[in-house]
Amino acid sequence: MxxxxxxxxxxxxxxxxxxxxxxxxxxxxxxxxxxxxxxxxxxxxxxxxxxxxxxxxxxxxxxxxxxxxxxxxxxFPDPPLLPRNPVARAQARIWIEYCNSTFQPNCCGLVLELDEGKHEAIRAALLDSLATIEKALSETPGPYWQGDRISLVDLTYYPFFEHMPALTEYRGFELPGSLPGIHHWLEAMQARPSVQANRRPPAFYIEAYKPYVEGRMGK
Ligand SMILES: N[C@@H](CCC(=O)N[C@@H](CS)C(=O)NCC(=O)O)C(=O)O
The missing domain is CATH 3.40.30.10 (Glutaredoxin)
Structure with a gap:
């Protein structure tokens, strides 16, 4: 093998x-x-x-x-992490693309951007992308992005939510409590054995981002 x-x-x-x-x-x-x-x-x-x-x-x-x-x-097709239905597969890829093009750059940008003058605009863009995600998650039967089966979409987004304590620590940004779809989804994700085996506590991320926010690392 x-x-x-x-x-x-x-x-x-x-x-x-x-x-x-x-x-x-x-x-x-x-x-x-x-x-x-x-x-x-x-x-x-x-x-x-x-x-x-x-x-x-x-x-x-x-x-x-x-x-x-x-x-x-x-x-390694089993267990599948993409739906079989072509339309649902396309939708999965659309949401993965949205993460890469919009949510992730806003999320990482808020903590990695050293020019404070840019933070307000990034914060607004991040809140905007969270509203888009909230709408998507509140329209699915859940608990995952595409229903009752976890998919690559969930795995694509989850890491950035686990990193958010660094945004709270260094930029005062908290995930708004007014996003129930996102909070329910996060609970489902945090219960997955895959997440439980790999997750790191908030203090880990706060420490890990320190050299970046102190300008000791490149972006
Ligand atoms: N678009 C790439 C991003 C990978 C990436 O930026 N990795 C960072 C760490 S999070 C890295 O390896 N940085 C080291 C470097 O640039 O020297 C992916 O999705 O795999």
């Missing part, structure tokens, strides 16, 4: 998406932590940009968290 090697870092929300997919599908793999402040030379063969997450499957390398998760779905 082809060995699957997974390269990640605990702080990386993109790598967390993949950790969740590997756990949900119970895929045997060898995981290796990459220290992003001291990237080992040998890692350049796997990731010329030094970024995580990366997957090595035999001699082939797959990267970009959302592509990696689709690769895992194709290579």
């Amino acid at each position: 082809t060995t699957l090697h997974f390269y990640y870092n605990d702080v990386c929300p993109f790598a967390y998406r993949v950790r969740l997919a590997l756990a949900e599908k119970a895929i045997p793999h060898e995981a290796q932590v990459i220290d992003l402040q001291n990237i080992p030379d040998w890692y350049a063969d796997i990731s010329p940009t030094g970024k995580v997450p990366r997957l090595k499957y035999g001699d082939d390398v797959v990267w970009e968290s959302t592509v990696i998760n689709e690769f895992l779905e194709d290579a």
Whole structure:
């Protein structure tokens, strides 16, 4: 059987998406932590940009968290993390795209942006994207994004919500209590064994983001 090697870092929300997919599908793999402040030379063969997450499957390398998760779905179809219905699959991809293009940049941007003058606009954009997500979640029967089965959509968004204590600590941003759809979904996610096995406490994220907010790391 082809060995699957997974390269990640605990702080990386993109790598967390993949950790969740590997756990949900119970895929045997060898995981290796990459220290992003001291990237080992040998890692350049796997990731010329030094970024995580990366997957090595035999001699082939797959990267970009959302592509990696689709690769895992194709290579290890059981249990499925995408619906079979083509329209529902397209909708899943639309929401994954929304996360990558809008929600994630706002969410990470609020804590990583060092120019305070930009924070108000990012905060407003983040609240806007949360309202869009709330509408979507309040319109599904739940408890997950696409109903009663967890999907790649849930795994794509969840890491950024777990990181929010860093936004609270450094930017005074709290997830509004007036978003019941999001809060119910979060409860369902936090009950998943995949999340329970991988989650980190708020203090972990607060500490992990310190070098970024203090300007000691690049974006
Ligand atoms: N779009 C990429 C983003 C990956 C990414 O930005 N990873 C960050 C950590 S969260 C990284 O490896 N940074 C190290 C660097 O840029 O040197 C994905 O979804 O996989």
